[in-house]
Amino acid sequence: DTAVSQTPKYLVTQMGNDKSIKCEQNLGHDTMYWYKQDSKKFLKIMFSYNNKELIINETVPNRFSPKSPDKAHLNLHINSLELGDSAVYFCASSQAPGETQYFGPGTRLLVL
Amino acid sequence: GQQVMQIPQYQHVQEGEDFTTYCNSSTTLSNIQWYKQRPGGHPVFLIQLVKSGEVKKQKRLTFQFGEAKKNSSLHITATQTTDVGTYFCAEENFNKFYFGSGTKLNVKP
Numbered sequence: 069d070t071a072v073s074q075t076p077k078y079l080v081t082q083m084g085n086d087k088s089i090k091c092e093q094n095l096g097h098d099t100m101y102w103y104k105q106d107s108k109k110f111l112k113i114m115f116s117y118n119n120k121e122l123i124i125n126e127t128v129p130n131r132f133s134p135k136s137p138d139k140a141h142l143n144l145h146i147n148s149l150e151l152g153d154s155a156v157y158f159c160a161s162s163q164a165p166g167e168t169q170y171f172g173p174g175t176r177l178l179v180l
Numbered sequence: 181g182q183q184v185m186q187i188p189q190y191q192h193v194q195e196g197e198d199f200t201t202y203c204n205s206s207t208t209l210s211n212i213q214w215y216k217q218r219p220g221g222h223p224v225f226l227i228q229l230v231k232s233g234e235v236k237k238q239k240r241l242t243f244q245f246g247e248a249k250k251n252s253s254l255h256i257t258a259t260q261t262t263d264v265g266t267y268f269c270a271e272e273n274f275n276k277f278y279f280g281s282g283t284k285l286n287v288k289p
Binding site for chain 2: 101108109111113116123160166168169172173
């Protein structure tokens with residue numbers, strides 16, 4: 069069974085479109101994260117939720133809106149996609165904030 | 181945002197050679213974690229260091245936390261082709277993880 073899963077794995081879309089990425093964890097963790105990894109492999113935290121509450125919101129454009137319907141799910145909606153949004157987006161979870169993180173397989177987003 | 185300095189950026193070694201990557205921070209860290217990301221894969225947790233001067237070993241991997249808790253290193257003895265990937269350190273600060281820029285290791289058979 070996959071501990072942290074993301075859908076879709078690949079996403080190719082046109083500039084200006086709106087898209088969503090979904091993440092689910094079956095580890096019973098309280099905390100979930102979204103990271104962006106650019107072409108140079110820099111991993112930057114975007115958001116973190118603990119028990120469905122937003123606890124970390126880094127300097128991310130308002131076009132990105134996370135939503136956590138329950139502790140096991142954290143989705144990311146992106147409005148008006150731009151070329152610079154092309155990257156790999158990783159979801160991760162941990163037992164509590166600041167603890168060991170378990171990453172999902174990533175969603176490879178390409179904006180044309 | 182906070183950036184953790186990690187060197188070198190790339191390392192190409194012959195199988196059997198040793199490899200070391202270093203992580204440096206301008207601030208005193210509460211703890212540091214190390215992750216490995218295989219090509220096309222996702223980061224996988226390796227270890228966490230908490231105490232000043234701490235040294236931990238996992239088979240051929242040796243992790244060290246500096247006495248001042250401002251730097252850390254990962255040393256691999258006698259690399260194998262399975263060690264190929266990018267190694268990241270990550271410092272935790274108020275529940276946020278700041279990842280280093282990573283060291284990409286290539287091992288020639």
